[in-house]
Amino acid sequence: MKVIYLLKYGELMLKHKNKRFFEDLVIKNCNSVLREHKVKKLKLFGRFLLEAEVEDDVEKDAIAHKLSTRVFGISSVSPGTVAGLDYKNISEECIRQAGIITRTENIKTFKIDVKRPFKNVEMNSLEFASELGGDVLDAFPELKVKLVGPDMTIYVEILQEFSIVYSKKYNCLRGLPVGSSGKAGLLLSGGIDSPVAGYLAQKRGCYLNCIYFHSPPHTSQKAKDKVFELARKLLNYQTHIRIFTVDFTETQLMFKKHTDPQYFVVLGRRMMMRIVNEIARKYEFKALVTGENLGQVSSQTLENLHAINSIAELPVIRPLICFDKEETIEIARRIGTFDISTLPYDDCCTLFLPPNPNTRSKIINLEKEEAKLDYMQIVHRAVESMQITDL
Ligand code: ATP
Ligand code: MG
Numbered sequence: 001m002k003v004i005y006l007l008k009y010g011e012l013m014l015k016h017k018n019k020r021f022f023e024d025l026v027i028k029n030c031n032s033v034l035r036e037h038k039v040k041k042l043k044l045f046g047r048f049l050l051e052a053e054v055e056d057d058v059e060k061d062a063i064a065h066k067l068s069t070r071v072f073g074i075s076s077v078s079p080g081t082v083a084g085l086d087y088k089n090i091s092e093e094c095i096r097q098a099g100i101i102t103r104t105e106n107i108k109t110f111k112i113d114v115k116r117p118f119k120n121v122e123m124n125s126l127e128f129a130s131e132l133g134g135d136v137l138d139a140f141p142e143l144k145v146k147l148v149g150p151d152m153t154i155y156v157e158i159l160q161e162f163s164i165v166y167s168k169k170y171n172c173l174r175g176l177p178v179g180s181s182g183k184a185g186l187l188l189s190g191g192i193d194s195p196v197a198g199y200l201a202q203k204r205g206c207y208l209n210c211i212y213f214h215s216p217p218h219t220s221q222k223a224k225d226k227v228f229e230l231a232r233k234l235l236n237y238q239t240h241i242r243i244f245t246v247d248f249t250e251t252q253l254m255f256k257k258h259t260d261p262q263y264f265v266v267l268g269r270r271m272m273m274r275i276v277n278e279i280a281r282k283y284e285f286k287a288l289v290t291g292e293n294l295g296q297v298s299s300q301t302l303e304n305l306h307a308i309n310s311i312a313e314l315p316v317i318r319p320l321i322c323f324d325k326e327e328t329i330e331i332a333r334r335i336g337t338f339d340i341s342t343l344p345y346d347d348c349c350t351l352f353l354p355p356n357p358n359t360r361s362k363i364i365n366l367e368k369e370e371a372k373l374d375y376m377q378i379v380h381r382a383v384e385s386m387q388i389t390d391l
Contacts, residue, residue, distance in 0.1 A: 002054075003051075006166060010074075068170040072173050073180070082162050091131075099139070114158070120158065121158055152167065179207045182287075183206070185210075185288050187291075195335070210241065211275075219346050242388060250378055255268060259369040261354035262354060270311045280313065293328075303360040
C-alpha cells in the first residue's frame with residue numbers, strides 16, 4: 001500500500017538563505033536511514049513529503065520510527081493518506097481514519113484540525129474543520145467534539161494539488177541535519193561520555209570521524225571492539241563513519257619513564273591533542289569533540305582543561321561540559337550506548353594512573369616535563385602508524 005509521510009522541520013525554517021542546502025541534507029539523510037524501503041521523495045512548501053510503498057502496517061510504523069529516531073533536522077513525522085482537493089474525498093478519508101482508530105482505541109472525544117497553507121479552497125480552516133467534524137459525528141454519533149485535549153485528532157493539510165489526512169504525529173529529534181556544520185573529529189574512548197558527546201554534536205550538524213587511542217598489549221582487542229561498537233551506534237545518524245585508531249603505547253611508556261607522575265594524565269591528554277591536530281589538518285576537520293565535563297575527574301578542572309585546550313588548534317566542542325552524570329546516562333541509555341560503555345574493558349588512560357594526579361597543573365610545569373622528551377617525533381610516528389577503518 002501507498003503511504004505518504006509528512007515531515008516538518010523546526011529550526012530549518014529559520015535558515016532562509018541556505019534552506020535549500022539544509023533540505024538537501026535532510027533528504028540525503030532520510031534516504032540513508034530508509035535504504036531498505038521503497039521510498040520516493042516529493043518536496044513541498046515548508047514540508048517534505050515522502051511517498052513509500054509498504055507491505056503492511058508494521059513497515060509503515062517502522063519507517064515512521066526510523067525517521068523520528070535517526071534523522072536530525074525534522075520536528076515531526078506523520079504517516080498519512082492522500083486525498084484529492086474535493087471536499088467529499090477529504091470527508092470520506094476522515095471518516096475512514098476515525099473508524100480505524102475508534103475500533104482499536106477507547107475514543108470518546110475528537111477534533112479535526114485543518115491547515116490550508118495555499119488558501120486554495122473557499123472555506124476557511126475553521127469552517128472546513130467544523131463541516132468535517134459534522135460528517136464524522138454523523139458517522140459516529142457516540143463521539144463528542146472537544147477542541148482542547150481530545151482523545152483523537154484528525155489532521156487535514158490542504159496542499160496545492162492534493163490534501164493529506166493523518167492522525168498520528170511522531171515527535172522527531174529536531175536539531176540540524178548531519179553534515180550541515182561540516183566534519184568534526186570525535187575523541188572516542190570506551191567510556192559513557194564521549195559517545196553521548198558525539199551524538200549531541202551530530203545533532204548540531206557535525207559529520208563525525210572518530211579518533212581512538214589504545215595501548216596494546218596493555219589494552220585488549222575487546223576494548224577496541226567495544227569502541228567500534230560505540231561508533232556503530234553513532235552510525236545510526238550518519239551515512240558512514242571513519243575511525244582512526246592510534247597506538248598510544250609508546251607515548252605512555254615514554255612519559256611514564258621520564259616525567260613526573262603527578263602530571264601523567266594531563267601530559268597524555270596534551271599528546272592526544274597534538275596527534276589529533278595532525279590528523280585534523282590532514283583530513284580537514286573543522287572542530288574537535290570530546291566528552292569532557294567540568295569537575296568530573298582530576299583532568300577536568302578548569303586549570304587542567306585549560307592546559308589541554310591550549311594545545312588544540314581547532315575549536316573544541318564539549319557538549320557535556322555542564323551536564324550532571326545522570327543527564328548523560330539518560331541520553332546514553334536512549335541511544336543504546338550505555339550497556340556497551342559499561343562493559344568492563346580497560347581504557348589506555350586508566351593504565352599507569354598515578355595515585356595523586358595534579359588537579360591544577362600549570363602550563364609552565366607541563367612544558368618543563370615535555371622538554372625532557374622529543375615528543376614531536378612520537379607524534380609523527382603515532383600518526384604514521386595509525387589504522388583507518390571505514391564503517
Ligand atoms: P569518557 O566517558 O568519554 O571516557 P570520562 O568522563 O571518562 O569520558 P576522561 O577519561 O577524562 O573522561 O576523558 C575525557 C575525554 O577525553 C573523553 O570524553 C574523550 O573525548 C577523550 N578521551 C579519553 N580517553 C580517550 C581515548 N582512549 N581515546 C580517545 N579519546 C579519549
Ligand atoms: Mg574515560
